Amino acid sequence: MTATTIHTRLHQLETMLLIRAYEEQLVALQRQGAPGTCTSVGQEACAVGVVDALEARDRILTNHRSAAHLLARGADPKRLMAEVLGRVDGYCGGHSGSLHISAREFGVLLTSTIVGAELSMAPGVALAQKLGQGQFDNGSGGITAVFFGDGAACEGIFHESLNLAVHWQLPLLFVCENNQWQAFVHRRETMADEAISAWARGHGIATQRVDGNDVEAVHAAASQAVAEIRATGQPQFLELVTYRLRGHFEPDDQAYVDPSELKHWQARDPIHTLRAWLLDSGHVDVATLEAMERRVRTRIAEAMQFAQASAWPEPETLTTYVYA
C-alpha cells in the first residue's frame, strides 16, 4: 500500500466526515424549525468516489439529495447552510433552499428536485461539451456526470436520456445511486429486476455495478468510466449499490423501514468501514483521525455561525432572476 493511497483515503474520509457532519447539523436545525432536507447519510462514498474521479473541466448535474455531491466538489458548507436557511449568502441567494442548489463556480449545474429532470438536461450539457462551444465549456474535453436515484430510473425520461446519449455519442457518465428507496416506497415494490444497470444495457451502453459503500471501488470504477468516455466519446453507466440510512426527508421516523434491513446496512456504513480500514493499515493512528474529526466539527460550527448571521433576502429580490 503506497503512501499516496493512504493519503487519498484519508482525504476521502475527511470529505465523507464533512458531508456526514453537515447533514447531521441540518437534521438538528430542522428539529429547531428550519426547513426540512433530504440527507445522503450512508451514501457518502458514492459522491466522494465519483467526484474524485472528475476534473475541474467536468460538469455535474444532481438532484434533491445533492449536499454530498456539492461538498465533495469543494462547495463551501457556509454558503450551503446559508442557502438551506434561506439567507442572502447562500449559493442561490435564498431562492433555492436545500432542494435545488446549483453552484456554477464548481461546475454543479442545473440542480432540480423534479425527479428525472437531471436526466432530461444532462444530454444537453454533454452536447455542449462535445461541440466544444457551450457556455460552460470551451472545448476543454470535459465530460458530464449526472447523479440520480433508482426512483428516477422508473421515470420514462431515464430511457429517453440513455437512448439519446448513446445514439448521439455524448460524453456523459450516468451515475445511479441505487439506495433501495424511492421516498417511502422500497425499490423492490417498483421493479422486477434489482439492477438498474440491466435496464441501461438494453440501450447499448457500457455499464458497471459496484458496491457504493466502498469508496475505493467507486473511485476505481468511476475513474475507469471517465477514462473510457474521454477516449471513446461514448457514454458510460455506473450503478452504485448503496442504502439510504436516514429517512427520505427530515423529519421522517422511518416507521416503514424493515429494521433488519436497516441494521444490515448500518453495519456497512461507508465511513465506519473506511475508518477501520485506515486504522488496520497500520499507517494511520487514532490521534490523526480524531484531529480530522475536530477539524470537521470546527468547519460545521463556523458554517452554522455564518449561516445564522447571514441576512434574509430583501423582498425586492422576489422577482429578480425570473427573466433574463
Add this chain to the structure above:
Amino acid sequence: MIHMTAADAMHLALREEMQRDPRVLLMGEGVATKRPDLVRDFGTARVRNTPLAEAIIAGTAVGAAASGLRPVIDLLFAPFLTYAMDALVNSAGKLRYLSGGQFEFPLVTLAMTGSGCCVCAQHNHNLEAMFVHAPGLHVVMPSTPADFKGLLKTAIRDANPTLFFTDMALLYQEGEVPEDADYSVPLGKAAMRRTGTDVTLVSYAKTVNVCMQAAEQLHAQGIAAEVIDLRSLKPLDEATVLQSLRKTGRLIVVHEASGLCGIAAEIAALAVSQAFDALRAPVVRITGPDAPSASSWALEQAAVPQTDAVVRAAFDLMQDAQHSGVAMRHERTAANIPA
C-alpha cells in the same frame, strides 16, 4: 360532527368511498405506505404503491377510468403534474369528446401546493388555472376540513376527471366534519363564509382565511365585508359571486396563484361583463407575483397575499366609491411589496 384535520377528513372520504364503491382504487408513490389501514381493509389490489413515474400513473388511471374503474391518484406535489399533463389534459380531458361521448373518465388526481412550508417552486406552484384552462376537467381547491371531505367524495363520484388541489398549509388545520357517510359538497357551489354589504371578498383555499381575518378587521372599522369561498374553480359558481356583487358593488379577488390569466382575472371579467352596472369601484386582484415561489421564508411570505393588503384594498375601494371609476386599474401582485 367530529373534530379533525383536513388531512384526516380526506382520509375519511377515501375510506368511505372505497367502502361504498368497489370500483374505487387508490394509486400513487407511497399511498400504500402512508395509508396502511386502507391496505388492511381494502387490500393491495385497490391500494397500490406505484413506481416513481407520474406519466404512467396518470395514464393508467385514464385507461382504468375509461374501463369502468374509479381511480384516485396521488401525484404528491402540484409541480409533478407536468409529467402527467399529457394523460390528464390530452387523454382524460379530450377523449370523451373526441370519441363522440363513448367514454367517461371518472378519476381524481390529488396534488398538494401552497406557501408556508418553504418547499420552493418545484413543490409549491399554484398552477390550478392551467387545468381550469383545459377542457373536460373539473378543478376543486377546498379550504375547510368539512369541504376536504365533502368535495373529495363528490369528486370521486363525479363522472368527469377532477383535479383536487390541496393547500398544504391547510392540511393540519382542524375543524368540524360531518360524520355522515352520505355527506358531500356539490361541485360548482361556492360557500358564503361571511355576509356583508360593503365589499365582496372572493377567494379559495388558504387565502379564504386571509379574507376572513381582513373582514374581521374591516368590521372593527365599520366596513361590512362579504367573504365567498369558491371551493370549486371549475365549474365556477358565477351566480353566487354576481349576487354578492349586486349587493356590495365592490369586488376584491384574492389568491396565491399568480395573477396573469388566473382565477381572479376570470372573476373580474365576469363582474365587468355581467354586472357592470353594479360596480361602484374598480375590481381589485390581490395575487401572487409572476415569479416562481422562493424557498426563503422572507421571500415566500412576501409573495403571498397578506391580511393587511386586503384591508388596505378594501379601504381604498370605499374611498374610490366617491369617484365612481370602473376601470380595472387596481392590480396588486406580490402583496407585501409596495406598489
